[in-house]
Amino acid sequence: MKKPKSKQFRNKLRVSERETIKLLDSWIQSQKPDSGSNPMSLPPLPSNSPIGCLGGDSFSRYAGATRFDQLPLSKKTVDGLRDAGFVEMTDVQRATLPHALCGRDILGAAKTGSGKTLAFVIPVLEKLYRETWGPEDGVGSIIISPTRELAGQLFDVLKTVGKRHNFSAGLLIGGRKDIDTEKEHVNRLNILVCTPGRLLQHMDETPNFECSLLQVKFVYEAFKKLRPGIPLKCLHGRMKQGRRMGIYSEFCEQRSVLFSTDVASRGLDFNKAVDWVVQVDCPEDVKAYIHRAGRTARYHSGGRSVLFLMPSEMKMLEKLQAQKVPIQFIKANKKRLQPVSGLLSALLVKYPDMQYQAQRAFVTYLRSIHIQKEKEIFDVTKLPIDEFSASLGLPMTPKIRFLKQKNKSKTASETISLPASENSDRENLLEIPKEILDIGDIDEEEMDKAFLLKQDTPNEEEEKMSEITDARPATRISKKKKLKINIHRPMGTRLVYDDEGNALPPLARVAEIKSGNQSFVVDQGKKNEYYNQMREEMKQVDKEDKLLDRQRRREKRIKQKMKLKRGSLEEEDDEEHSASEEEATRDRPRKKSKKYYNSDSDDGERKENKDSSSLAEQEALALKLLNAMHS
Numbered sequence: 001m002k003k004p005k006s007k008q009f010r011n012k013l014r015v016s017e018r019e020t021i022k023l024l025d026s027w028i029q030s031q032k033p034d035s036g037s038n039p040m041s042l043p044p045l046p047s048n049s050p051i052g053c054l055g056g057d058s059f060s061r062y063a064g065a066t067r068f069d070q071l072p073l074s075k076k077t078v079d080g081l082r083d084a085g086f087v088e089m090t091d092v093q094r095a096t097l098p099h100a101l102c103g104r105d106i107l108g109a110a111k112t113g114s115g116k117t118l119a120f121v122i123p124v125l126e127k128l129y130r131e132t133w134g135p136e137d138g139v140g141s142i143i144i145s146p147t148r149e150l151a152g153q154l155f156d157v158l159k160t161v162g163k164r165h166n167f168s169a170g171l172l173i174g175g176r177k178d179i180d181t182e183k184e185h186v187n188r189l190n191i192l193v194c195t196p197g198r199l200l201q202h203m204d205e206t207p208n209f210e211c212s213l214l215q216v217k218f219v220y221e222a223f224k225k226l227r228p229g230i231p232l233k234c235l236h237g238r239m240k241q242g243r244r245m246g247i248y249s250e251f252c253e254q255r256s257v258l259f260s261t262d263v264a265s266r267g268l269d270f271n272k273a274v275d276w277v278v279q280v281d282c283p284e285d286v287k288a289y290i291h292r293a294g295r296t297a298r299y300h301s302g303g304r305s306v307l308f309l310m311p312s313e314m315k316m317l318e319k320l321q322a323q324k325v326p327i328q329f330i331k332a333n334k335k336r337l338q339p340v341s342g343l344l345s346a347l348l349v350k351y352p353d354m355q356y357q358a359q360r361a362f363v364t365y366l367r368s369i370h371i372q373k374e375k376e377i378f379d380v381t382k383l384p385i386d387e388f389s390a391s392l393g394l395p396m397t398p399k400i401r402f403l404k405q406k407n408k409s410k411t412a413s414e415t416i417s418l419p420a421s422e423n424s425d426r427e428n429l430l431e432i433p434k435e436i437l438d439i440g441d442i443d444e445e446e447m448d449k450a451f452l453l454k455q456d457t458p459n460e461e462e463e464k465m466s467e468i469t470d471a472r473p474a475t476r477i478s479k480k481k482k483l484k485i486n487i488h489r490p491m492g493t494r495l496v497y498d499d500e501g502n503a504l505p506p507l508a509r510v511a512e513i514k515s516g517n518q519s520f521v522v523d524q525g526k527k528n529e530y531y532n533q534m535r536e537e538m539k540q541v542d543k544e545d546k547l548l549d550r551q552r553r554r555e556k557r558i559k560q561k562m563k564l565k566r567g568s569l570e571e572e573d574d575e576e577h578s579a580s581e582e583e584a585t586r587d588r589p590r591k592k593s594k595k596y597y598n599s600d601s602d603d604g605e606r607k608e609n610k611d612s613s614s615l616a617e618q619e620a621l622a623l624k625l626l627n628a629m630h631s
C-alpha cells in the first residue's frame with residue numbers, strides 16, 4: 001500500500017503547480033499565433049531549438065511546432081502522450097493545437113484517421129488543468145459524439161492521454177439499463193463523453209444537472225443591468241470552489257444582495273451578515289426550507305425570511321405548519337406590485353444574447369419543477385407558463401420539450417466506479433468496464449433528438465409531421481435529411497437598420513430611444529401589435545407565394561401536355577416516314593398507299609384518301625404512257 005502523501009508535500013505540490021500554470025499562461029499569451037493564421041505555413045521549429053522559457057519574459061514560439069513537447073502543455077499531458085507513443089504531431093494537430101491552447105474556437109475538418117481526436121482532447125485536458133479544476137468543481141467539459149462506438153473510442157483516448165491528471169470522467173451513452181446510478185454520479189464528473197440523447201436525458205431528468213450556469217445567472221445578469229443601486233453577487237454550484245469562497249467572503253464583508261441557488265443553503269455560515277432570505281421558488285421540502293431560512297437569524301441576531309408560492313404550491317404551507325415552522329401569511333398588495341416583465345423585454349431587445357439565457361432559464365426552471373417528487377405541490381401543468389415566460393421578458397413562450405417526452409425515458413446506465421484511491425494514477429479517471437461498453441447500432445433516436453433541440457421552436461405542423469414520419473419507417477430517411485439540413489441553416493435573424501445604416505436589435509423599430517443614451521424602451525402593447533402585424537404580413541406573403549406557385553405549376557403542366565402531344569404527332573410521322581422509306585427500298589411493288597391530309601383541317605386531323613388504290617393505278621398508267629412516248 002502506498003504511503004499517503006503528507007499535507008506539507010501536498011502544499012508544496014500545489015504551489016509548484018500554480019507556478020507552472022502561471023508560466024504556461026505567460027508562454028501561451030506571449031507567443032499566440034495571429035487569429036485565423038495557419039501555423040502550418042510557418043517554418044517548422046528546428047528539433048534542437050530551446051523550448052519554453054528562454055529567460056526573463058521571453059518564450060519559444062509554439063506555432064509551427066512539430067512535436068508535442070514543443071507546445072505549452074502541462075507535464076502531465078506530455079507524459080501521458082509520450083507513454084502512449086505520441087511524439088510527433090499530425091497535420092491537423094499542428095494546425096489546430098496552437099490556436100486551441102490560447103482559447104480560440106475551432107471548426108476542424110480532416111480526413112479519417114488523421115488524428116482529430118487528440119486535437120480536441122488535449123485542449124480539454126489543458127484548459128481544465130490551467131483552471132485548476134478539481135473533483136468538487138463538477139462538470140467542466142462535455143464531449144459529444146454522434147455514435148456510441150465513437151464515444152467509446154474517445155473515452156479510451158481520454159483515459160490514455162489523461163491518465164496522469166486528477167480529473168474524473170464518465171462515458172454516458174444510451175442502451176444501458178440502470179440510469180439511476182449514473183444520475184447519482186454525473187454531477188461529480190469533470191469530463192463527460194456522451195451521445196446527444198443520453199446528455200439530453202440527464203438534462204431532463206437528473207436533479208441539479210445544469211451545465212450552462214443559466215438560475216440563477218440570467219436573473220443575476222438581468223438585475224445587474226437594471227441597476228438596483230446596491231452591489232449584486234451571484235453564487236451557484238457550477239462555480240469553482242475557490243471562486244465560491246471568494247464571493248462568500250465578499251458578501252460577508254460588504255452590504256449587498258446575493259443571488260444564489262441551493263448551493264448556499266447548506267453549510268455556509270454567513271455569520272450575522274444576512275438580514276433577509278428571499279425564497280423566490282418553492283423549496284423541495286420542509287428541510288430545504290429550514291436550511292434556506294437558516295442563513296439568517298444566526299446565533300443571537302435577528303433576521304427575516306420570505307417565501308413566494310404559486311397557488312398550486314400552497315400545500316407546502318401545510319407541510320411547514322405541520323412541522324411547527326412559524327408562518328405569517330401575507331397577501332401581496334397588488335397596488336404595490338411592480339411588474340418587471342416590460343423592463344426585461346427591453347433588456348432582451350437591447351442585449352439579444354440574453355434572449356437565449358432567458359429561454360434557458362425558463363426551461364431550466366420548469367424542468368426543476370418537473371423532476372420534483374412531490375407531485376401534489378410541484379405540478380408544471382398547473383403553473384401559468386405563458387405568464388412566467390412573459391415575466392422573463394420573452395416575446396413568445398418557448399416549447400417545453402421534456403413535457404412531451406414524459407414517458408419516453410430511454411434505457412441506459414453503466415457501472416461507474418469513482419476513483420478508488422487518490423494515489424493511483426490510473427484510477428483518477430472513471431473506469432467503465434470495457435465489456436459493457438455498448439458498441440451496437442448508431443442510435444438514430446439520439447441523433448434525431450439532438451437535431452430537434454437545435455430547431456428552436458418547431459411549429460405544430462412540423463410536430464405533427466414528425467409524429468407521422470415516426471410511425472412510417474419509409475419516410476423516416478427524408479425526415480432525417482430535413483433535420484440535418486436545418487442544423488446548418490443560418491438562423492433567421494431579422495435586421496433593422498437606423499438612418500445611418502447601423503444594425504439594430506429586432507424590436508428596435510417599436511422601441512422608443514431614451515434620450516441621451518442608446519437604450520431602448522419597448523412598450524408591451526406595441527410589441528404585440530408589431531408581432532401581429534408581422535404575422536399578418538407573413539400570412540399575406542405566404543398566400544401570394546402559394547398562388548404564384550399554383551400558377552407556375554399549371555403553366556408547366558400545360559406546356560408538358562402540349563409537348564407530349566407534339567411529340568406523339570412527330571413520332572407517328574417519323575414512324576410512318578421511316579416505315580415508308582424502309583418499304584420503298586425493300587419492296588417497291590408493295591409500296592404503301594399514299595396518304596393525304598385535309599389541308600383545311602385546323603386541328604391537323606388526318607384523312608386517309610379512300611381512293612388511294614385507284615390513284616396508284618392511275619399513276620402507274622401515266623408512267624406507262626410517258627414511257628411509251630419516249631420510246
Ligand SMILES: Nc1ncnc2c1ncn2[C@@H]1O[C@H](COP(=O)(O)OP(=O)(O)OP(=O)(O)O)[C@@H](O)[C@H]1O
Nearest residue numbers: 085086087088089090111112113114115116117118
Ligand atoms: N500524433 C500522433 N502520432 C501517432 N499516432 C497518432 C497521432 N495522432 C493520432 N494518432 C493515431 O492515429 C489514429 C487515428 O487517429 P484518430 O482516431 O484521432 O483520427 P480521426 O481523424 O479522429 O479519425 P476519424 O475521423 O475516423 O474519427 C489513431 O490510432 C491514433 O492513435
